[in-house]
Amino acid sequence: MRVNYWSISSSGIALILAIPLFVVVANIFVPAGEVWQHLAETVLRDYVVNSLLLMVGVAIISLTLGVGTAWLVSMTEFPGRRVFEWALLLPMAIPAYIIAYTYTGMLDFAGPVQTTLRELTGWGYGDYWFPEVRSLEGAAIMLALVLYPYIYLLARAAFLSQSLCVLEVSRSLGNGPWRTFFSVGLPLARPAIAAGLSLVLMETLADYGTVQYFGVDTFTTGIFRTWYGLDNAPAAAQLAAILLLFVVVLVTLERYSRRQARYHDSGRGKSSLTRLPLHGWGRLSATLFCLATLLFGFLLPAGQLGLWAIDTYEEMIDQRFATLVFHTLELAVLASLLALITALLLNYARRLQPNRTVRFAVRAAGMGYAIPGTVIAVGVVIPFGWFDNTLDSWMREQFDISTGLLLSGTLAALLFAYLVRFLAVSLHAVESGLERITPSMDEAARAMGERPAAILGRIHIPMLKGSLITALLLVFVDVLKELPATLILRPFNFNTLAVRAYELAADERLADAASAALAIVIAGLIPVILLSRSLSQSREEKK
């Protein structure tokens, strides 16, 4: 009976969280008129091809950066490693559209780099070739630069927690560091890397700000063009439903590909692995690789924001600014805690009851990450409005009293949307941690008569500490940056840093937007550094 309780409550929660997605998918049955024929004849092909190319590009770049740097800092020794360990997470704190704006400002034809180049050489327009920032390739680079930390983070945690015996064995068998990486380290870390990559790809699909600014027509820009431009909300929702289907296929493929593999570790025999000291070229290139990643992902864009902010902060940091910071942090703290608790509950229920219903429910609850925030927000607005108005009508009939809107336009609605949108992040983080704990522990504990809740509290949570902190802080940073759902759902007179930064940037006042954008980055730095320290400590403790 106890087991049933877990399964029912988790399915119930997952179902509620999936409501916005159902609202989107339900539009499949609404006739959208002749617009589909128009889309198919004109722009649909571009949407699909561009989205696919963008995903491939982001995947290649972010895997190279994320896995490469994670392996270097966790397994080898080279100058700067201790700093890179945490600093490589920093790009995560920069919203994608902000990095897109800053690089455009720097590298565009009219920007300082090319202008200087022309002044030095006397060239004019058309006389020379320069990579175009605002292109599909550019968008892939921008997104990868701020998204690779998801892979870095999960891969590094996996590398650090890998049973060091296995790696020692590989090395003692005469495998060099590269061989060990490709034949042991990488396969063992695969669930974590896959989890990181799927977050990156989902975020890529949901991106609107960057691709829209770069003039790259993707599926997501298509959704908004169909909604805003053609004023055809059903067709837009149908496009979103297709996007969702796409993600389902992606996730299923990934799970199918490793259906047989189980990577548990016994939790024993963790002695400290001596980091492999690098020499000569290897040493230099390791430092340069990490430095370049950090430079392009963080130092340059943050530096540009800093320069802009110096020019404008006096005007931009007014009395309201403190309120903005407070609101932003308030939302991020509440949402990340909520997501953590929900993710833990759902994942553990799935571990206890790996039946189809629970698995499906958990999967559905984690789909929101690939859906543009605006679409999620609409999926929240509609059912909440319906609930409020239905209750109101009923109360009016029964008691001649109006209850008005109880949920719509409240912080609760906004937090719910965050949960729908970002649960995937905490689900993945908790899952990849939980997967590494061998089920034999649960069995042993149960054999000794412990109940599931006690096992969770006394065995899993302590062992999962690292993953739980990761889950908490990832959502925290995501909520700091979140814009579209916040825009639609927030209560009156309630603004966040992201809203402020966006409003000014959308008005093409980049320099004015810099103070708020920089504040997001700084607010994100603290959790990012904490996160990294907790990861390093998890390794130290095991020594």
Added chain:
Amino acid sequence: MSLIHRSILLLLGLGLSAQTAAAPELNLYSARNEALIQPLLERFTEQTGIKVNLVTGKADALLKRLKSEGRNSPADLLLTTDAGRLHRAVEAGVTQPFSSELLDKVVPANYRDPQGHWVGLSVRSRPILYVKGKVEPSELSSYEALSDAKWKGRICIRSSSNIYNQSLIASMIAANGEAETEKWAKGLVANLALPPKGGDRDQIKAAASGQCDIAIANTYYLAGMLNSSESDQVDAASKMAVFWPNQNGRGAHVNISGAAITRSSKNPGAAVKLLEFLVSEASQQWYAEVNGEYPVRAGVAVGDILKGWGEFKADTLNLGQLGELNAEAVMLMDRAGWR
């Protein structure tokens, strides 16, 4: 009545009485961003004692919220930055007609809804901007003439996903018909110097730095660049001049920012008061000064930058038409390959 029913009633009664006891307030859903509306709202509160609560966002999303909230929506007003969205709000049935002698008197009829559901608050013009010295004003005449092959590779304009381009095309469909406009759009696309990307300021920068000779952009962006604290923006904008097209015909294309009063508004009287305040001379001057938009009422003094661009004849099309023709315009641009 059961005990439970009575206690629910009591609880709700407490909550409701607390709400109704408050001073008069207005709730505003605004697609105009905070920086460009809040200062005016504060002045309004100072003058009238009516507090105004604000949520900003994208017009279509705010409209969705308004629709879902239904008759219980707290919003009294919806403020948008284009006429098409106001038209959509009317179509969606979430607005109510209002009448004000003052508004009727000072706001020209084509900037008001014929059924009285919305009113324009500021005028945003979208003329042709050209690089001084590279283009002579005598070479320019109308939007229509920009499809001429002599402009090949010389024009910059942003993506067709942008509402201002959609409105421009809608106004051309209204004037010239769909087939003619589609032909024209294909010609324009063939003349573009760059694939459309970025915003209006980016088009101006591209022209100023030599990538094209002509940019189509809203004038308040040019004003914003001229007033910018960054010297490169000022330099770029200084290289450009404004040409008012179609002066011998229907006039240059304009859009408005405007507002509607919601059907759920509990305080339409106060809402009208706010609208009247927003078209007062002082508010209109503020729009012109702070954001370089044109006043919606005649006879308001504008700053030196706007004065320098001269007076112009604006298209007198009723702007509700822009909303009606918007979807048609987007599909036309899709077919013309205008990204």
